[in-house]
Structures are given as structure tokens and as C-alpha cells.
Amino acid sequence: MAKHETPMLDQLESGPWPSFVSDIKAEAESRAKNEKGLDYQIPQDCCDDLLGVLELSYKHGRTHWKHGGIVGVFGYGGGVIGRYCDQPEMFPAVAHFHTMRVNQPSGKFYSTKFLGDLLDIWELRGSGLTNMHGSTGDIVFLGTTTPQLEEVFFDLTHKLDTDLGGSGSNLRTPSCCIGQARCEFACYDTQAICHYMTNEYQDELHRPAFPYKFKFKFDGCPNCCVASIARSDISYIGTWRDDIRIDQEAVKAYIGGEIPPNAGAHAGRDWGPFDIHKEVIDICPTGCMRMDGDKLEINTPECTRCMHCINVMPKALRIGNDRGCSILCGAKAPILDGAQMASLLIPFIKVEEPYDELKEKVIEPIWDWWMEEGKNRERLGELIKRQGFQKLLDVTGIKAIPQHVAEPRSNPYIFWKEEEVPGGWKRDINEFRKYHQR
Amino acid sequence: MEKEEVKKIIVETLKKKKGKTKFYLKDYYKMIPDMKARQVKNIVNEMVKEEILEYWSSGSTTLIGLKGAGKAHATEEGE
Incomplete structure (x- = not known):
């Protein structure tokens, strides 16, 4: 009882x-x-x-x-x-x-x-x-x-050769998707880097060093199975630089109904015959796809790697061969200031052991800045919002690029630094006076 | 500044505090303003190992105080 x-x-x-x-x-x-x-x-x-x-x-x-x-x-x-x-x-x-x-x-x-x-x-x-x-x-x-x-x-x-995870003002247990072990979409070995970073940053994982929690998450492709773009302070999302590989015969087989779309995931109901225009081409977010006769074409510079076409026709379309990851920063849950998705910092970087570039040029400069400037219980995303994305670029030494711009400029003020202006702030007053009266 | 001197300053500063007994790591940086934050962090963590200080964690945030000072368990606001 x-x-x-x-x-x-x-x-x-x-x-x-x-x-x-x-x-x-x-x-x-x-x-x-x-x-x-x-x-x-x-x-x-x-x-x-x-x-x-x-x-x-x-x-x-x-x-x-x-x-x-x-x-x-x-x-x-x-x-x-x-x-x-x-x-x-x-x-x-x-x-x-x-x-x-x-x-x-x-x-x-x-x-x-x-x-x-x-x-x-x-x-x-x-x-x-x-x-x-x-x-x-x-x-x-x-x-x-x-x-x-x-x-x-x-x-x-x-006995089990494992360890406690992270809590408190520490690096939290890094997490990754299943990656190349099972998934053909994985653009890098998520498990390898997750394991490496867990070992490399043991001190940060177990001994509080930060103003608040800090999370790494590793997604092998933009499907984002561990939701790194929404849940981690530094998000690593697999991507590629070259063309999506197209098997035109398989495209025809999808159109002809020989291969079920979405790998048969929607088989429980009769959705009618597969329509490549309605289900793929016309809903591509950047409109980068078209049919030339019975040939599918993709304009790679316009593609944002949203994964939809690959998810629908995985036998016909495959990720490119020049693979790496994008790095995004600052996602968080809504405790302060509302939920925030991560912002793109690096559009493409190769993911190769021993990951020195990632550690020395991205992770550690960001930590130094956040440890110095972050308020108690302030997440990285909130610090970026408070001090500006430009400051994040400063501390990481990354040059601003169009991919950093989320929307047309809403702030009318531009503050140039001396090193950004040809000739700096100093001028030859005699040369100036030749053309301008006192 | 010598490590032992830093430890002494931290202990003395904590003993002088009235009311609160647990502090954010950032508060320790302020005690040693001339030293890099990372170095202070390392010394504070060493002092935890030496059982001079101890961590207090809410689960999401960590505070650090003199070992044995204040309440060890969860407390409600106003207690």
C-alpha cells in the first residue's frame, strides 16, 4: 500500500x-x-x-x-x-x-x-x-x-570513467548532435570537437570562472538537432562553401514518385503526388532554385543552407564537399530581456584538430571580454546587446562583413576609429591652408 | 603582488563585510583591482581547494564565501 x-x-x-x-x-x-x-x-x-x-x-x-x-x-x-x-x-x-x-x-x-x-x-x-x-x-x-x-x-x-557535468557559473557540459556517426548531413565531426572541448576546458567546467553560465553546442548541419542557435552562448553549426551536390537522375525519380519525399517521413497520410515546385522550389527562402527543363539548378551564392531541399530529397541532394562550420554567439533563454537567437560571427571556418584557431581567436578572447565586462548573471548575448556587436568584433579582431548585418542600419551615428580612416586624425596644417582660408 | 598577500587581502576583506557572507567572483576582482581577472579567479579557486573559501551554488549561479560563514542551505528572500 x-x-x-x-x-x-x-x-x-x-x-x-x-x-x-x-x-x-x-x-x-x-x-x-x-x-x-x-x-x-x-x-x-x-x-x-x-x-x-x-x-x-x-x-x-x-x-x-x-x-x-x-x-x-x-x-x-x-x-x-x-x-x-x-x-x-x-x-x-x-x-x-x-x-x-x-x-x-x-x-x-x-x-x-x-x-x-x-x-x-x-x-x-x-x-x-x-x-x-x-x-x-x-x-x-x-x-x-x-x-x-x-x-x-x-x-x-x-569505475565508469566519466565525470560530473557543469552547473553554476561554469562552462556547462558541452553537447553535440549525433554527427558523422549516423548522419550524412554532418559537415564536421561534432563528437570529436565536443569531446575535445570538454577535456580542454575542464577547469572552466568545474571551477567557477564566469559571471554566469556559458554553453557550447555543436550541430553538424543547419538542421540544428541540439538547437545550438537558440540555446548556446557559442553555437557551432556545420555548413559548406561549395555547391550542393545534385544527382539529376534521383531528382527525376522524386518527381516521378519512385522515391518517397522526406525519406517517407510523411507516409501516414495521403498528401497526393510529390510536387517539386510546390514543396521545394517555390518555398526556397532565397529563391535560389529552378528547373531548366527536367534539370534542377541551384544558384549557390544565393543559397543560405536552410536544408529544406536536402531534407525533402536526401537521395538527390547532398551537402557540399568543402565543409566546416559557422560560429554564432549569444543565444539564451528569456530570464532577462527576452529570449535571444544567436548572431552570426564567423560565416565559415574549417573544423580541424587541434582547433587552435577556434580557441585562440574566438573562444578565449570572448571569455576574457565577458569575464572583464560582464555583469553578475549577465549572459554573453546580453553583453553583446549592451555593448554592441561591434565590440564583439573588436575583441575577437574580426572584420565586419555584410553577413553580420541583420537589418538595414537603424542607428544614424557612425564612429570611426583613427586606424580606420586613411591618414588618421593628423593632418599637415600648411597643406590644408593652401586650399582653405583661415 | 605575491599570491599569499592576495589571499590575505581576500580573507581580511571578507571578514570585514557585514550582512552578506557570499559573493560573486566579480566582487573578488574588485578586491584586487591591479591584478588580471583570470589570475584572481585562479587564486580564489585555489583558496577553495585549501578550504579557506567555499562555493555556494544556486544551481544556476555560483557565489563564494569564507568556509563555514553564513547559511549552508537554501534560503528564502528576507532570511
């Missing part, structure tokens, strides 16, 4: 979708039975008390959780978020119920053995409940007590 009556939570189980309430109940039952005979290191009934406190929150219409504290593992400033219940007498098993973030493998590739090993640690030393995955991509362990933090950390690092 359940420890707490939970009528409102029970109602959440009645829908057709999977329910987190059912999941918590299943774990509560499993812990009560303890078929593996584990020596649980945190209260066996923590999942029951978790359900109880959640029911109370629904009843009161407000949370009974507090967050934050000094909890963590020695030497690390992130990876653990203190959680405390404000009704510890009613729900003693979740009085201290801290969250741990575990660095996910690049591309979220893991074997079932690795998952099983993670859960072996967590069932013994935590609640057994996880969140796969947190919004930064981490494997999130939900609920343990302070004495278990070092134990879990030891097991993760020594």
Missing part, C-alpha cells in the same frame, strides 16, 4: 501518454521489494515521500522545494545542485534530495552495459530516479543525500 494518498497524481496517470508518476511509483515499488537485496544508502521510501511532497505541492499550488547550497564534491564548483524539502517532518526521506549532473557521452552514445552500471550506482546511493536528459544534455541523477555525493563521484570517475 502506498505511503501517501495521491489522488491528484493518480489522475495524471489516466492519459494516453507515458506518465512520470507511474515511473516514480514503479521505482517506489521496486525499492520496497528490494529483490536485489541492496543495502540502500539513502532512505528506502524516498520515492514514496517524493510522491507525497508533489501531491502536497499540487494541493497548495506552490512548491515545497528549496534549491541551492554548499553541497558538492571536493574541488568542484558544479555538478551538484542542493535540493531541500521545506516539509522535512512530513517527508523525512526527501528532506535532503540533491541533484547530480553526469557528463553525457558525446552524441549520447552509450551501451546498455554503461546504462546498467550507472543505474547500479544510483539505485544503491541515490533514489534510482533519473532524467534522461537534462536540457544541457546531462544524465541527471535525481535525489541523494550529502554523504553520498563523494561516493557517487568516486564510482563515476573510477
Whole structure:
């Protein structure tokens, strides 16, 4: 029998979708039975008390959780978020119920053995409940007590060869799409650079150095499967410089209905025969495509790599061969000043190990500027907005180019620097006086 | 400035503060205005390792204070 009556939570189980309430109940039952005979290191009934406190929150219409504290593992400033219940007498098993973030493998590739090993640690030393995955991509362990933090950390690092993720004013766990491991659209090896940057910037990941959080995300192509353009302070989006490769025979096969569009993704309904004009050419955002007879033509300089035509006809159209990535900066969620999408900083850069150009010319100058000028709890995107995109170009030493312009100039003032003006500010007064009277 | 001298200034400045016990990293930069931010950051993190200072994290932001000073758990506004 359940420890707490939970009528409102029970109602959440009645829908057709999977329910987190059912999941918590299943774990509560499993812990009560303890078929593996584990020596649980945190209260066996923590999942029951978790359900109880959640029911109370629904009843009161407000949370009974507090967050934050000094909890963590020695030497690390992130990876653990203190959680405390404000009704510890009613729900003693979740009085201290801290969250741990575990660095996910690049591309979220893991074997079932690795998952099983993670859960072996967590069932013994935590609640057994996880969140796969947190919004930064981490494997999130939900609920343990302070004495278990070092134990879990030891097991993760020594037995599973993995590490805690980022939290607080740190570099957050870098995340990437599945990339070249499975996807033919990937323009660079997202997993390689994600893994490299995670190792390279360990200090920034674990020891707070910044005014606020900072995120890297690596997308292999502009489909942006990890939403780097919307969610990361520095977004790396795969792209190419040359032409989209066209297989004209396959184009004909799509037009003739021999190959289903979108790789058959819309097969559940009858959408009628494929119409290349209606579904591709006429809705190209830059109008860079046309049919010359039965031949498809793409005017590459006009193409913005939106990916739509490639997504619709993946057998006929392929990404170009001269590949790299675009770098965009300043995306963030709407806590201050509204949500912001990232702004383009570098239209194309080759992505090659050891990534020196990226580190020395982009990442580190941006960090130096933000650490110096950023206000407490100010994201990079807000600093760019406050001091201007021009300042970002200054600190990175990147020359302004038309791709940096989002809209026609709305600010009528132009301030030139001396080095930008031929001859600078100094002039020969005698030469000037030859043509201009006093 | 010598590292030990910086550490001394940080501890003395923190001890003099009244009310608040935890501070943003940027507040530490202001304590040592002549030193580069990155160097101060490294010293502050070293002081955490030496258990002179400790981190306090809300989950999204990190504050740093003298070890043992103030409340260790989450607090509500006004407490």
C-alpha cells in the first residue's frame, strides 16, 4: 500500500501518454521489494515521500522545494545542485534530495552495459530516479543525500570513467548532435570537437570562472538537432562553401514518385503526388532554385543552407564537399530581456584538430571580454546587446562583413576609429591652408 | 603582488563585510583591482581547494564565501 494518498497524481496517470508518476511509483515499488537485496544508502521510501511532497505541492499550488547550497564534491564548483524539502517532518526521506549532473557521452552514445552500471550506482546511493536528459544534455541523477555525493563521484570517475557535468557559473557540459556517426548531413565531426572541448576546458567546467553560465553546442548541419542557435552562448553549426551536390537522375525519380519525399517521413497520410515546385522550389527562402527543363539548378551564392531541399530529397541532394562550420554567439533563454537567437560571427571556418584557431581567436578572447565586462548573471548575448556587436568584433579582431548585418542600419551615428580612416586624425596644417582660408 | 598577500587581502576583506557572507567572483576582482581577472579567479579557486573559501551554488549561479560563514542551505528572500 502506498505511503501517501495521491489522488491528484493518480489522475495524471489516466492519459494516453507515458506518465512520470507511474515511473516514480514503479521505482517506489521496486525499492520496497528490494529483490536485489541492496543495502540502500539513502532512505528506502524516498520515492514514496517524493510522491507525497508533489501531491502536497499540487494541493497548495506552490512548491515545497528549496534549491541551492554548499553541497558538492571536493574541488568542484558544479555538478551538484542542493535540493531541500521545506516539509522535512512530513517527508523525512526527501528532506535532503540533491541533484547530480553526469557528463553525457558525446552524441549520447552509450551501451546498455554503461546504462546498467550507472543505474547500479544510483539505485544503491541515490533514489534510482533519473532524467534522461537534462536540457544541457546531462544524465541527471535525481535525489541523494550529502554523504553520498563523494561516493557517487568516486564510482563515476573510477569505475565508469566519466565525470560530473557543469552547473553554476561554469562552462556547462558541452553537447553535440549525433554527427558523422549516423548522419550524412554532418559537415564536421561534432563528437570529436565536443569531446575535445570538454577535456580542454575542464577547469572552466568545474571551477567557477564566469559571471554566469556559458554553453557550447555543436550541430553538424543547419538542421540544428541540439538547437545550438537558440540555446548556446557559442553555437557551432556545420555548413559548406561549395555547391550542393545534385544527382539529376534521383531528382527525376522524386518527381516521378519512385522515391518517397522526406525519406517517407510523411507516409501516414495521403498528401497526393510529390510536387517539386510546390514543396521545394517555390518555398526556397532565397529563391535560389529552378528547373531548366527536367534539370534542377541551384544558384549557390544565393543559397543560405536552410536544408529544406536536402531534407525533402536526401537521395538527390547532398551537402557540399568543402565543409566546416559557422560560429554564432549569444543565444539564451528569456530570464532577462527576452529570449535571444544567436548572431552570426564567423560565416565559415574549417573544423580541424587541434582547433587552435577556434580557441585562440574566438573562444578565449570572448571569455576574457565577458569575464572583464560582464555583469553578475549577465549572459554573453546580453553583453553583446549592451555593448554592441561591434565590440564583439573588436575583441575577437574580426572584420565586419555584410553577413553580420541583420537589418538595414537603424542607428544614424557612425564612429570611426583613427586606424580606420586613411591618414588618421593628423593632418599637415600648411597643406590644408593652401586650399582653405583661415 | 605575491599570491599569499592576495589571499590575505581576500580573507581580511571578507571578514570585514557585514550582512552578506557570499559573493560573486566579480566582487573578488574588485578586491584586487591591479591584478588580471583570470589570475584572481585562479587564486580564489585555489583558496577553495585549501578550504579557506567555499562555493555556494544556486544551481544556476555560483557565489563564494569564507568556509563555514553564513547559511549552508537554501534560503528564502528576507532570511
